[in-house]
Amino acid sequence: MTEQVSAHKDPVVIAFANEVLDGFSDVCRSLRYATFLTDDGFEVASIAGDEKQNRRVASMASSMQALGDAVAKDLRIGGAEYIIIAAETGYVIQMRVPEHAMVLAAHFDAAETVGKALSVVRLAASNMRTLVRDKAA
Amino acid sequence: MAEHVILFAGPMGAGKTTAIESLSEIETIRTEATNTDRETADKDTTTVALDYGEITVSDEDKVRLYGVPGQRRFNFMWTILKERAVGLILLVNNDAADPIEELDAFLEEFGELHEKGGIVVCVTRSDVAPTPYLDKYAERIREVMPGRMIPVFTADARNADQMRTALMSLIANIEMTAMIAGNQERAA
Amino acid sequence: MGFVTKARHSLGLVGLSPIECAKIATFIESEAEDAGCPWLVLHSDSCDALIVPSDVEFSADPYQVLIRLVRFGNQPIDGELCITTPLSAAELINILKKAQDNLSTRSRSNDVAPMKVKMEDWGAVPANDRHHVPAGFGTPTPHHMTNGSAALKTEAWPVTADGSPHPATQPSAMHAPVQQPHPVAPPQPVTANASHGDAHEFSAAWDQIAVALYSIVQNSAPAVAEIRVENLDMIRIDFRFRAYNSRIPLEQVAANGSRIAIRSTLVEAFRPPIVNLPGESLDKLFWFIGSQAFHGTGAPWLKPEDRYRLRRWPNFTELNHAVADMRAAAAIGNCFLNAAELASAAGISVESATRTLNAYSLMGLLEIQTDKTAAPATFKPPAQKEGGGGLFSKLRTKLGL
Numbered sequence: 001m002t003e004q005v006s007a008h009k010d011p012v013v014i015a016f017a018n019e020v021l022d023g024f025s026d027v028c029r030s031l032r033y034a035t036f037l038t039d040d041g042f043e044v045a046s047i048a049g050d051e052k053q054n055r056r057v058a059s060m061a062s063s064m065q066a067l068g069d070a071v072a073k074d075l076r077i078g079g080a081e082y083i084i085i086a087a088e089t090g091y092v093i094q095m096r097v098p099e100h101a102m103v104l105a106a107h108f109d110a111a112e113t114v115g116k117a118l119s120v121v122r123l124a125a126s127n128m129r130t131l132v133r134d135k136a137a
Numbered sequence: 138m139a140e141h142v143i144l145f146a147g148p149m150g151a152g153k154t155t156a157i158e159s160l161s162e163i164e165t166i167r168t169e170a171t172n173t174d175r176e177t178a179d180k181d182t183t184t185v186a187l188d189y190g191e192i193t194v195s196d197e198d199k200v201r202l203y204g205v206p207g208q209r210r211f212n213f214m215w216t217i218l219k220e221r222a223v224g225l226i227l228l229v230n231n232d233a234a235d236p237i238e239e240l241d242a243f244l245e246e247f248g249e250l251h252e253k254g255g256i257v258v259c260v261t262r263s264d265v266a267p268t269p270y271l272d273k274y275a276e277r278i279r280e281v282m283p284g285r286m287i288p289v290f291t292a293d294a295r296n297a298d299q300m301r302t303a304l305m306s307l308i309a310n311i312e313m314t315a316m317i318a319g320n321q322e323r324a325a
Numbered sequence: 326m327g328f329v330t331k332a333r334h335s336l337g338l339v340g341l342s343p344i345e346c347a348k349i350a351t352f353i354e355s356e357a358e359d360a361g362c363p364w365l366v367l368h369s370d371s372c373d374a375l376i377v378p379s380d381v382e383f384s385a386d387p388y389q390v391l392i393r394l395v396r397f398g399n400q401p402i403d404g405e406l407c408i409t410t411p412l413s414a415a416e417l418i419n420i421l422k423k424a425q426d427n428l429s430t431r432s433r434s435n436d437v438a439p440m441k442v443k444m445e446d447w448g449a450v451p452a453n454d455r456h457h458v459p460a461g462f463g464t465p466t467p468h469h470m471t472n473g474s475a476a477l478k479t480e481a482w483p484v485t486a487d488g489s490p491h492p493a494t495q496p497s498a499m500h501a502p503v504q505q506p507h508p509v510a511p512p513q514p515v516t517a518n519a520s521h522g523d524a525h526e527f528s529a530a531w532d533q534i535a536v537a538l539y540s541i542v543q544n545s546a547p548a549v550a551e552i553r554v555e556n557l558d559m560i561r562i563d564f565r566f567r568a569y570n571s572r573i574p575l576e577q578v579a580a581n582g583s584r585i586a587i588r589s590t591l592v593e594a595f596r597p598p599i600v601n602l603p604g605e606s607l608d609k610l611f612w613f614i615g616s617q618a619f620h621g622t623g624a625p626w627l628k629p630e631d632r633y634r635l636r637r638w639p640n641f642t643e644l645n646h647a648v649a650d651m652r653a654a655a656a657i658g659n660c661f662l663n664a665a666e667l668a669s670a671a672g673i674s675v676e677s678a679t680r681t682l683n684a685y686s687l688m689g690l691l692e693i694q695t696d697k698t699a700a701p702a703t704f705k706p707p708a709q710k711e712g713g714g715g716l717f718s719k720l721r722t723k724l725g726l
Contacts, residue, residue, distance in 0.1 A: 006173035039170035040183050041210055059210040063186035066168030070186070074166065101171040141716060194719045259642075267603050270567075275637035286658035288638035299642040301724055306641060306651045308717045313655035313670070320704055 007102055007132075008042035016131040017045035024124045030112035031120075032090065036128065037061055039101040061094050061105035082121070084114065093121045098129045142201045142221045143304065145188070146247050147228035148239045149207035150178030152261045152294030154188045156228060157202045159297040160304060161190025174208070183207070186214060200304075215246060223254035224307050228294065229274075232266035237277050244281055251285050255311040257303050259292035286310070334428055336364045336421070337372030340381045341394060345412065349376065352414040353421075354586055360418045365533055367540075374424040379407070388431065390424040527617040530585040535618040537587050538611065539626055539687055549599045550589035554579045560610065561600050565592070568604030575613045576645070608688050612644045615684030621676035623664065624683040632661035632694040633682060639690060648726045649673050652717070653681050661694040662702060670704040 007013045017036040025031050025047055035046035035054055041062030046054040068080035082095040091114065094105040104125045108117045145153040158165050168186035172178065188204030203218050205211070219225075225247050229236050240258065250256055258274060274289045288306045292299045336353070338346050350366050357364055364374075374390040377383045379399050385391040392406045401407045406427075408420050534552060541548050541564060552560040558578050562569040571578065598604075615624070623629060635658040641651065649671065656662060656670035668678035685691050 008173065038173050039185070040173050041170070041185050041208070042173060055210060056213070059185075059208075060213055062170060063168065063206070063211060063214055066170055066184075066186045070166050070168050101173070192720070192723065194716065194723045198716060198719055200716075200720065264603075271640055272637070286635065286638070288641075288654070288658070290638070290640050290642045292642050296642075301726070302641050302646075302651075305648065305717065305720065305724075305726065306638070306654070308715075308720060309651040309655040310658065312715045312717050313652065314659055316670070316704065317656075317659050320702070324700075324703075 006042070007036075007038050007100070008044045012135055013132060014045050016128060016135070020124050020128045020131065021045060021047045023127070024106070024120060027123075028108070028112065028117070028120045030108045030117070032107045032109055033057070034104065034106040034124075035061070036097070037103050037105065039065070039103065044102065057105060061103055065094060065096065065103050082118065084118075086114075091117070093117055095121050095125045097125045097132075100129060100132055102128065102132075104128065139198050140201055140221075141198065141223055142203060142218075143224045143226060143307065144218055144222040144247070144250065145202065145204040145226050145228065146215070146243055147207055148178075148230065148233055148243070149174070149183055150180060150233075151207060151228035151230040152259075152292075153204040153207065153228055154184055155294040156226065156259070156292075156300050156303075157188045157190040157204050159295060159300045160192065160202055162192050163190060165190040177208070185211060187218060209242075212246070219247060219250060222250055224311055225250040225254075225256045226259060226303055226307060227256060228259045228261055228292070230261045231263040231269070231291075236260070236266075237269060237273060240274060240277055241281060244278070248282055251282065251287065255307050255314060256285075256287045257307040257310070258287055258289040259294070259300075259303050260289065261292055261294055263291045264293070334364055334374060334425060335372035336366045336424075337375040338366065339375050339377045339383065341376065341378065345394065345410075348412050349417060350588075352412070352417050356414045356418055357421065360422070364421060365537060367537075373428050374421070376408070390427045392420055392424060527620070528581045528585070529620075531580070531614060532618045532620075534585060534587055535614050535683070535687060536625065537589070538614065539624070541589060542611075542687070542689055546591050547594050548589055548591050550587060553586045553588075555584040562589075562607065562610070563598045563600045563604070564607070565594060566598055566600065566602060566604065567607040568598070568600050568602060569607055569610050570600040570604050571610075575610065580617065606640065606643050608640060609643055609645075611688040612639065612646075612684050615687035616680040619680075619683055621679055623679050624686060627682060627686055628695075629663065630695075630697055632663050632666070632696075632699065633657060633685070633691040634659075634661045634694065635685065635690050636692050637690060639685065639688060648721050649677070650681070653678065656704075657681075657685070660702060661692075661699070666702045666704070670702070 005013075007017075021034055021036070024034055031047075033046070033048045035049070035057055036044040037058035038044060039062060041059040043054045043058035046057075049057065064083055064085075065080070068083045072078060072080040080096075082093060085092040088110075090107060090109045092105060092107050093114075094103055096103050104121060106117070106121050106124075145156055147153055154165070154167060154169070166187075166189040168184055168188070169182040170185045172180055172183040174183070184204060184206045186206065188202075190202040192200040192202070194200060203222070205215050205218050227240070227243050227247065229239050229243070233239050244256075247256070258278070260271060260274060271289050271291065275287075278285070278287050278289065288303075288310060290299070290303055290306070292303055294300065336349075338349060341349070353364055353366055365372075372389070374392060375383075375385055376392045376394055379393040379395045379402055383391070390406065392408060393402055395401050395407050395409045397410050401409070406420055406423055408416050541550065548564045550562045550564070552562070554560075558571070558573055560569055560571045560578070618624070627633075635654060638654050638658055639646075639650075641654070644650075653667060653671040653673060657667050662670060664675055664678040664682055667673075667681065668675040671678065673681075682691070
């Protein structure tokens with residue numbers, strides 16, 4: 001998992017992220033917002049949202065991911081795979097891109113089922129992993 | 138149980154996580170991520186949510202030590218954590234591009250904690266960068282927070298004795314300020 | 326504590342050649358002490374006594390004794406104390422005794438402070454006997470500059486039956502040299518409690534070192550200095566960098582030495598440092614000396630009627646401090662206090678509070694409030710009961726401090 005250039009500064013990775021997010025929104029109409037971010041809270045790419053909000057969500061998602069990891073570590077239950085925040089009018093799912101220091105955070109409205117949302121998030125994260133891995137190869 | 142929340146703030150790379158590790162009697166909880174911002178601080182990882190350590194003082198008292206991320210993009214964590222804090226240990230690395238400006242920025246964000254309790258400034262990495270001297274920091278504090286007495290020390294965050302000195306000084310200052318205020322009220 | 330500091334006079338050398346200065350410094354270091362008239366030599370024009378060439382127009386202040394140096398071919402001036410060239414130790418000691426008598430008479434008659442110093446820049450300065458080579462004698466290049474020197478004698482004066490100290494040790498007895506000086510000195514770190522217990526071991530010679538240091542710092546001109554203690558320990562100070570070097574830790578420096586010498590000089594700012602930088606912080610040295618000197622009485626430049634407040638906290642992480650020092654700093658950092666009030670607020674003895682004030686003032690950390698109309702500050706003493714008190718006390722116990 002050694003990346004020569006940080007993901008949020010790598011145009012190729014940013015292009016991959018945009019590509020994945022475009023496909024993501026196509027398969028899930030209840031998606032309100034999504035962003036790829038680095039583990040340390042930099043926005044790589046987003047759909048919807050304004051620039052300021054995207055940066056802020058990236059930071060917050062990074063913190064939550066780290067807190068989730070800290071809890072999982074403390075409880076000795078392995079690494080945190082994903083985090084779900086359920087609210088009255090929607091929920092947020094965030095998931096690490098396997099093998100990379102990146103996280104996908106997505107906001108869905110309440111019309112979506114958690115199961116489906118989780119599936120599409122997992123798919124998007126997996127697609128991102130494949131693209132970045134192929135690029136590295 | 139009375140909880141005393143002490144916050145550790147300061148720019149990225151100032152030594153907040155290490156300082157809490159030096160003081161905590163439990164294994165510290167860390168939320169670190171791979172650091173992709175090498176221009177700001179050349180280190181492998183960076184705190185992105187919080188660090189946590191604690192000292193159980195007695196059956197009734199526990200000191201909770203929270204470290205906040207240094208980068209401004211995590212300032213939502215600053216807001217969350219300073220709600221409960223009664224004191225701040227502000228670490229500033231002397232080898233920063235402009236450490237006095239860093240001091241300014243963090244005092245602006247966390248200066249209110251002086252009113253809630255107290256603040257101590259620890260200048261780290263002065264072995265690497267001897268200047269600015271402590272007087273500069275003290276002078277700047279007097280300018281931006283006139284009338285407040287904020288202790289300023291050089292410190293090595295890895296040195297438990299030094300960090301204890303900072304913590305004890307913070308608490309001494311908080312208690313003394315309260316005592317003096319109490320005396321003044323009685324006198325009035 | 327059975328001793329107090331003996332009063333001492335300062336001797337200013339004005340307009341003398343480097344060789345004359347070096348000779349006088351050497352004579353005083355080697356013989357004045359044995360002759361019972363220890364003097365602190367400075368290149369200053371506001372000392373208690375001044376040696377000035379007879380061909381130089383100079384008017385001394387009323388509190389000063391003027392000694393004229395009559396060089397070969399010049400005529401002594403009637404009615405003035407004079408010494409002649411070539412300088413001899415015997416003549417110098419003799420004239421200094423007369424000056425001392427003169428000053429003692431004045432002091433008794435008008436209660437004038439006995440020691441007063443002020444420093445001025447003399448530019449190029451004479452070499453000195455850093456390695457016990459008589460300064461100015463065959464030393465071609467002044468590799469080290471010395472503007473002041475002193476042979477400091479631990480002359481213990483018994484306290485009076487009621488334990489009151491010698492008047493010269495009272496803060497009111499000395500003018501605060503809010504002026505400037507040269508010479509430097511060494512001391513030992515202090516702390517409100519722990520280190521103060523050994524304070525009685527500190528010889529009175531260190532008091533004069535403290536005075537000299539205070540004067541130099543007040544001057545704020547670029548200066549360097551060396552302090553030599555009788556066991557050959559040496560402390561080298563460069564005030565420009567607020568740093569010092571010592572061959573041994575301060576705690577091991579002979580605290581009760583009877584022969585301690587200070588030499589100092591002004592230097593140009595561009596000269597290389599005389600210490601290996603970064604060296605040790607000068608505050609560490611000042612803390613050590615300031616809190617040990619004066620045997621628990623106020624430093625002569627402090628006035629008991631004044632109150633003091635910290636300008637900034639001492640850098641405790643580099644000082645040999647006790648936990649009580651933090652409380653003391655917290656108290657005097659937040660309001661103006663005198664020694665008694667500080668003792669009350671911090672829960673320490675008045676003597677410890679006085680030592681703390683001495684150290685802080687030497688370190689240049691104090692603001693002064695001279696408003697005598699301010700109401701005395703009273704404090705509810707800190708809780709003493711076991712297990713009681715605030716978080717500070719509990720944490721102190723917890724951390725085993």
